[in-house]
Amino acid sequence: MDPSARPRRLLPAALVLALAALLALLVVPAQPARAYNASSSACALQGTTAYTDEGQQTDHTRFQNPIGTKQIGLIYVDFPDAPGTTLPLTSYYDTLKGATDWMRNASYGQTTLDIRAPYANRVHMPKNSTDYTWERGFSWSTHQVYVEDALTAAANAGVDLTRYDMFYVVPTATATAIGHSPTFIQDPASPTWVWNPRTGTWVTIHWAVTFGQDIWTWGYKVADHETGHTFGLPDLYAFNGNQYVGGWDLMGRISGPPTPSGPTSGDRVAPERHTSGAAGTTSHRPHRHGAAPHGSCRGRRRGSLALKPALVDRAASGCRPVRLGDGLYERRTQ
Incomplete structure (x- = not known):
């Protein structure tokens, strides 16, 4: 196949997405919302964005199925204005490798991250690090x-x-312009193709976590948080603070909930387990960090939400909010 001849896109150009970052860290293209949640329950959480949201079925044309072993290629990069000079790259790998154990434990063995570095050196980006406009809220196309x-x-x-x-x-530590770690989510209407000389074919890129210098703050847990976005999990924090679920869910405060001896490793609350495929294994297990049993979840979707006053008012129809740490989760009283 001629590498200069890209595959033709399958859908018309009119379907090109509105380019915006979702919740600043998760970069997905915007499209019209889809009505995923058909539940008539007064307690059902209704999705609003049709992507990483509460109250909807996960769209697996966009997000990956969390069950099974995920083969992850770890690619080290540097830039003309931020060359990497230190070898070996052990410190980078060691910073992220703990993500495998965390994900396996959080999913009760349902999800394994097989992280491998197929190239033992950095590959060179064609532009300066400052040319990628790496800031929160940058566009999907960027x-x-x-x-x-x-x-x-x-x-x-x-x-x-x-x-x-x-x-x-993973960028070199000298690339200070690459600060935060957003997740790249595929858009089936605008595929991302890369020519693969090893096979002489175009390869569609579905998902990538593009780390920034915050890996040195958050460590491996930022990998688990960002990988969760590829499963369809939303951020559970606000950008003016961590007042929603706090550290009780890794999709909230990455450092985990506070304890007298300092923050501990966050877990997943019940709806997040439902989405990430581990809900069916939790009924006979302790619910760490106060997460509600899956069987009590009527919302059936992701996250220990900060309930709006309108949701609290649903108590009259048989629902009541239950506090989990510094977040709230809706469950039905029976």
């Missing part, structure tokens, strides 16, 4: 360019992209 550049460089260095379900892209 993020797409970064992902394409990183994985094109990896493929040209000999990495076989077809072997991986998703990718972790």
Whole structure:
């Protein structure tokens, strides 16, 4: 196949997405909302964004199924204005490798992250780090360019992209312009293709976590948080603070809930377990950090929500809010 001839897009250009970052860290394209939740229950949580949201079925044309082993290619990158000089890259890998144990434990063995670094050196990005406009709220298309550049460089260095379900892209520590760690989510209407010389084919890139310098603050838990977005899990915090679920769910405060000896590792509350495939295994297990039993969940979707006053008013129809740490979760009284 001629690498200069990209595959034709399957859908008309009119369906090109509105480019916006979702909740600043999760970068997904915007499309018209879909009515996923058909429940007539007064306690059912209704989705509003049709992507990473509460109260809807996960759209697996966009997000990956969390069950099973996920093959993750770990790609190290540097830039003309931020060259990497230190080898080996052990400190980068060691910072992220704990994500495997956390995910396996949080999912009760349902999800395994098999993180491998197929190229033992950095690959070189074609632009300066400052040219990627790396700021919160940047567009999906800007993020797409970064992902394409990183994985094109990896493929040209000999990495076989077809072997991986998703990718972790890690910048050199000198690239201070790459600050935060957003997640790249595919848009089936605008596929992201990278030429793979190993197979002589175009490869569609579905998901990637593009780490920033905050990995040195959050450690491996930022990998678990961001990978959760590829399963369809939403952020459970507000950008003016951590007042929603706080640290009781990893999709809230990444550092975990506070304890007398300091923050501990956050877990997943019941609806998040439902989405991430571990809900069916929790009925006979202790519910760590106060998470409500799955059987009590009528919302059936993700997250220990900060309930709006309108939701609290549903008590008259048989629902009551139950406090989990510094967040709220809706359950039915029977």
